[in-house]
Each structure stands twice: as structure tokens, then as C-alpha cells.
Amino acid sequence: MKVLGISGSMRKEGNTAQLIQVILGQCRDAGIQTEFISLAGKKILPCLGCGKCIEKKWCINETDDWGGIAEKMLACEVLVIGSPTYYYDVNGHLKNFIDRTYSLFHDRKLSGRKGIAVAVHASAGAERTVKTIEGFLNAHEFASLGSVTGIGTDEGDIMNDAKAIAQAKKTGDKIVRLLLPHHD
Template sequence: MKHIVVISGSPRKGGNSDTLCDEFIHGAVDAGNTAEKIVLADKKIGFCTACDYCQANGGECIQDDDMAEILEKLIECDVIVLASPVYFYSVDAQMKTLIDRVYPRYTEVSGKEMYYIVTAADTSVPNMQRTIECFRGFADCLPDAEEKGIIYGTGAWAMGDIRTLPAMQQAYEMGRSV
């Protein structure tokens, strides 16, 4: 049994990427794993100010917000799922802020299996690669991270469009395969 932390970067509850998070979790739990979804829209996470307070204070950030709790969960889990809508061919602001704020203790987020979920109105999977490269850049900085799968929720413009697309079944199956 693995413990999975799913980070939903969508600013919209029930948005397309958030919906795929739920389907991934459904599959993972059906396979006997435990899973927790963290919805960034519900969290208070300030931007990294590059003050390096954390480097002089044992990985403690000077900001008093929700990131310390999230970072602890990322350190303790076995699997990390990062999900974001594609905004201008990159991750959204909520996801990028989270990624930057892992800095104080990123070396402790080690040995993780990584899965990525992206959703976009664009129907071209190759056009999603810039977004995936953002996730990969983050994972490259984490010791012994291993990419295990990607779900491309392309062709989803309006909220709810994802429900009729193949990505729903793919998310469930990928969750079951963890």
C-alpha cells in the first residue's frame, strides 16, 4: 500500500484538472492505496521571496502560511501527483507558487513516484510538453524522483468537458496502477 498526495492546482473546484484528480484518487483507493487531495485554491501560500531565511534556519520558512503542512505531507508520502490546468502553455500560478515554496526542504522530498495531470482546451498533446517540462524540472531537483505517468486532458475548454473525454478513464486506470 502506498500513500499518495494529489496536488490540485486548479483555481476552480470541480474544474477539469480537479475532476481528473478525483478520478485518479478513485482508482488508487480502489487498488488499496491511501490518497489525499490538497486543493491549492483552499490554501494560503505566499510567494517565495528568495530571502534564504530557510537556509539559515533548518528549512523553516519565514512565512507563516499553509505551506509548512503541505511540505511535510510531500516529505512523508510515497507518490506525488501534480495537476494543473494549462495556462499559456505552462502550469498555473497556484502550482508554480507551490513548486517554488518546496525550496526550504526540497532535498527531503526524496524517492517519490511522480505523476502529472494537465488539462487544456488545446487538443494537441505536443503543445502540452512545455507544461510537462515545468513538472519535470521540479522533479529533477528532487532526489531520486521517478516519473511514472502523465495524463493529458486535452480538448477540455469549459468546466466539465473532461467528463466526456478519454482522460477520465486514463486517470482512473493510472490511479489503479500506482
């Protein structure tokens, strides 16, 4: 698939998911294939730091949902990856997911894809959330297409953040121009 959205929030249809879906919606409207994955309900164990992936080039832990999502990430051209802000940073579930990508780092298997960081907060901290996600994207040699941040507390609040929605649509349009250069 061309554009993959991943939300780290445990709220399946929470603010992060909805903001990512606005970006994906712009792509779908232009006929670009997208897929959205919520990490809510997915089993993502932490990286053990065992280092066995340095030789194996894949995580030795194949008992959870990480591998299937990693395969989809490898198959995408653009990754839109987002998190709610928890204590001024990404939430733990997304961090576990990111840490496990160490297995893809050794051969820079994700290099060359485009990446967009998405973060939502209630009042403060989204800047660091974006920085953490961008650290992941940069380490894996994604080319950055920017970031989108928004404000919300309860599920769905994000749709009232006009600035965030406009930024998300603009970012979606940027993906469309990248993937369909002759699209109006």
C-alpha cells in the same frame, strides 16, 4: 498517507481536480489511502528568494498554508500533482507552491518518492505544463510514474475526454501495482 493529489487550479472541482481524482479513485478502489488537496482558497505566498532556507531547511515564511501541505507531501509515497494550462505553462498558484519547495531541495527531503504530472488544457500548451511539473519532480529526485494530460475548457469537460480518463485510470492502476504488488 500513501497517495497525495494536489491540484493547483483555483477551480476547486475543475478539470485538473477531476482528472487527479480519477487517478486517486483507482487507488482507493484497491484499498490504498489517498488524500486530495486543492490549492483553491489556500494562501500560498511566493518564494522571496531570501536563501534563509539554505540554513534553516524550511521556509522562513510560516504565515500561510504552504507548510501544512508540504508536511503532507513529505509524508506521502506517491505525489500526483496537476495544473491547468495557463499561457502554455502551469498556473501561477501552483508555481508559487513549487517555488517554495526550494526549502526542501537543499537536503533533497522529497527524494525517493514517486511522482505523476497531470495537466489540462483547452486546446494547446499542456506539454510545457507537464515539463514544468516534471522539472520540479526531477529536481527533487522523485522517480517518475509518467504523466496524464487532458482536454477541457469548462469545469467538468474533462470527463468527456475518454482518452484522458483511460490514461488516468491506467496510471492509477500503475500506482496500485507499485504499492500492492500482489493485487489483482
